[in-house]
Amino acid sequence: xxxxxxxxxxxxxxxxxxxxxxxxxxxxxxxxxxxxxxxxxxxxxxxxxxxxxxxxxxxxxxxxxxxxxxxxxxxxxxxxxxxxxxxxxxxxxxxxxxxxxxxxxxxxxxxxxxxxxxxxxxxxxxxxxxxxxxxxxxxxxxxxxxxxxxxxxxxxxxxxxxxxxxxxxxxxxxxxxxxxxxxxxxxxxxxxxxxxxxxxxxxxxxxxxxxxxxxxxxxxxxxxxxxxxxxxxxx
Amino acid sequence: xxxxxxxxxxxxxxxxxxxxxxxxxxxxxxxxxxxxxxxxxxxxxxxxxxxxxxxxxxxxxxxxxxxxxxxxxxxxxxxxxxxxxxxxxxxxxxxxxxxxxxxxxxxxxxxxxxxxxxxxxxxxxxxxxxxxxxxxxxxxxxxxxxxxxxxxxxxxxxxxxxxxxxxxxxxxxxxxxxxxxxxxxxxxxxxxxxxxxxxxxxxxxxxxxxxxxxxxxxxxxxxxxxxxxxxxxxxxxxxxxxxxxxxxxxxxxxxxxxxxxxxxxxxxxxxxxxxxxxxxxxxxxxxxxxxxxxxxxxxxxxxxxxxxxxxxxxxxxxxxxxxxxxxxxxxxxxxxxxxxxxxxxxxxxxxxxxxxxxxxxxxxxxxxxxxxxxxxxxx
Numbered sequence: 001x002x003x004x005x006x007x008x009x010x011x012x013x014x015x016x017x018x019x020x021x022x023x024x025x026x027x028x029x030x031x032x033x034x035x036x037x038x039x040x041x042x043x044x045x046x047x048x049x050x051x052x053x054x055x056x057x058x059x060x061x062x063x064x065x066x067x068x069x070x071x072x073x074x075x076x077x078x079x080x081x082x083x084x085x086x087x088x089x090x091x092x093x094x095x096x097x098x099x100x101x102x103x104x105x106x107x108x109x110x111x112x113x114x115x116x117x118x119x120x121x122x123x124x125x126x127x128x129x130x131x132x133x134x135x136x137x138x139x140x141x142x143x144x145x146x147x148x149x150x151x152x153x154x155x156x157x158x159x160x161x162x163x164x165x166x167x168x169x170x171x172x173x174x175x176x177x178x179x180x181x182x183x184x185x186x187x188x189x190x191x192x193x194x195x196x197x198x199x200x201x202x203x204x205x206x207x208x209x210x211x212x213x214x215x216x217x218x219x220x221x222x223x224x225x226x227x228x229x230x231x232x233x234x235x
Numbered sequence: 236x237x238x239x240x241x242x243x244x245x246x247x248x249x250x251x252x253x254x255x256x257x258x259x260x261x262x263x264x265x266x267x268x269x270x271x272x273x274x275x276x277x278x279x280x281x282x283x284x285x286x287x288x289x290x291x292x293x294x295x296x297x298x299x300x301x302x303x304x305x306x307x308x309x310x311x312x313x314x315x316x317x318x319x320x321x322x323x324x325x326x327x328x329x330x331x332x333x334x335x336x337x338x339x340x341x342x343x344x345x346x347x348x349x350x351x352x353x354x355x356x357x358x359x360x361x362x363x364x365x366x367x368x369x370x371x372x373x374x375x376x377x378x379x380x381x382x383x384x385x386x387x388x389x390x391x392x393x394x395x396x397x398x399x400x401x402x403x404x405x406x407x408x409x410x411x412x413x414x415x416x417x418x419x420x421x422x423x424x425x426x427x428x429x430x431x432x433x434x435x436x437x438x439x440x441x442x443x444x445x446x447x448x449x450x451x452x453x454x455x456x457x458x459x460x461x462x463x464x465x466x467x468x469x470x471x472x473x474x475x476x477x478x479x480x481x482x483x484x485x486x487x488x489x490x491x492x493x494x495x496x497x498x499x500x501x502x503x504x505x506x507x508x509x510x511x512x513x514x515x516x517x518x519x520x521x522x523x524x525x526x527x528x529x530x531x532x533x534x535x536x537x538x539x540x541x542x543x544x545x546x547x548x549x550x551x552x553x554x555x556x557x558x559x560x561x562x563x564x565x566x567x568x569x570x571x572x573x574x575x576x577x578x579x580x581x582x583x584x585x586x587x588x589x590x591x592x593x594x595x596x597x598x599x600x601x602x603x604x605x606x607x608x609x610x611x612x613x614x
Contacts, residue, residue: 049612052612053609053612056527056612058527058607058608058609058611058612059607059609079531082526082529082530082531083529084529085527085528085529086528086529086530087529089529091524091527091528091611093524093611093612094612095520097520097521097523097524097611099239099242099243099521099524100246100521101242101243101245101246101247102239102242102246106238106239106242110239110525110528111528111529113236113238113239114236114525114528114529114530114534119238158528170611170612
């Protein structure tokens with residue numbers, strides 16, 4: 001049996017201490033299989049973003065077991081955790097978080113530049129991916145010259161360029177209109193879902209639920225329902 | 236990542252130029268003011284610096300600096316000559332008088348009376364004429380500033396006359412002397428002539444210039460002169476520094492210049508620091524994204540420090556160029572001669588700029604280091 005990309009067992013996350021302590025994750029049991037797109041959904045404040053941050057190694061869990069791509073991520077310290085993220089994870093953010101001073105291709109090339117690639121080679125590879133994402137004519141555009149959908153596609157390219165095994169997306173359509181959001185999710189599904197790679201999407205946008213292979217429902221710090229989507233939308 | 240740091244820095248032109256301007260302005264103010272200060276202090280000892288033929292200056296034991304002199308007696312000169320190790324000793328007069336041109340224009344002048352026989356004490360750089368003619372009666376040499384004041388716009392020529400204390404004196408040489416502290420013309424004549432040109436004090440001997448005999452050190456000779464005569468004897472270099480320190484300790488000049496330099500330092504640090512900090516805060520999400528993607532804290536610190544070094548280097552270069560430009564533009568102005576930027580000042584200013592960019596970037600570095608990368612998931 002193939003090990004899931006993410007395996008959370010009885011995962012807790014508490015912010016603060018003593019009387020001010022806030023328990024955000026209250027014993028999450030959850031897994032993200034490879035080769036699928038998994039959505040994490042739920043109402044505001046239920047702990048979706050915190051769980052995503054813990055899974056991405058940006059926050060340490062307070063308690064419980066977490067294995068990401070077979071690695072006990074919480075046990076990695078300092079540069080090892082940074083290295084793990086850089087090699088194995090791709091990120092898509094709600095507000096895109098593109099560097100305004102870099103072109104689209106340069107933004108997409110950032111993970112390779114962080115890995116020590118030469119700029120020319122990194123940008124060439126970024127241009128190839130942007131081409132696959134339908135942005136061949138906009139590779140030298142600055143972020144402020146791109147529409148929201150185009151910026152998100154650049155963010156996809158940045159998340160995919162180093163071929164990570166886990167891609168985490170935080171509300172990828174919330175800054176886009178419905179039609180653009182739909183197109184963007186179509187594209188994400190087309191280019192990101194691969195055998196061996198998992199895509200985890202946090203969203204509250206029910207209009208895109210049809211793109212998920214499975215939907216994990218969170219409520220009050222717990223994943224309380226997993227829904228398998230048999231009629232998943234494909235392009 | 237260096238490329239990214241560079242693009243982030245220069246992407247916002249207004250902030251980038253603001254940072255550069257803050258550093259350049261501070262650099263200019265610091266290097267310019269310190270240069271002027273050093274030039275001014277050097278001027279206080281300029282008549283000492285212009286004496287190249289004798290290493291030792293002898294004066295009254297209570298003398299504090301060059302411009303306040305109590306006359307020695309002729310007897311003192313003979314006593315100094317009698318000190319073992321003194322190869323030779325000659326008189327030097329330093330005083331002030333008033334010179335008047337034939338058209339009635341007059342001005343106070345610094346009057347230097349040189350030993351009649353040797354003319355020891357005369358600056359070596361001569362623009363026109365032969366200083367040996369100073370041995371002739373009723374003759375003077377004048378510095379360029381004086382010549383240009385009394386004969387403005389006219390080419391250098393010998394044979395013109397100036398009146399000093401009812402004596403009509405012929406100019407036999409035009410001298411390139413160092414600028415004095417008070418920007419008065421400097422007039423050179425022989426010692427006996429100088430005594431006739433000033434008031435009727437009983438003693439007119441300002442200083443004795445002496446030279447150590449071969450094989451005897453200046454320090455030893457100065458010690459012997461003091462021991463044997465009770466007079467103060469020191470090398471020209473030491474006397475120059477003593478004069479400079481007198482002005483530093485007894486005038487408000489260093490305080491005034493010091494205040495300007497401190498203001499430049501503080502304003503530069505605050506403006507650059509604030510701009511740099513705002514720049515970092517506005518890019519905090521981007522730095523957070525980089526941290527999330529897998530760029531280590533140290534690489535991000537390296538990016539910020541690189542940005543700071545670029546801003547510091549460019550700002551410093553511009554500021555130093557402005558200062559150098561000022562001194563280059565005023566190089567031909569005789570009133571400003573002696574003012575120049577020394578390598579030590581450039582180095583010192585570089586140190587101050589390093590301090591400014593270090594302080595300016597330290598706050599930003601801290602802010603980025605404590606930044607939690609999870610911030611990128613908070614919409």
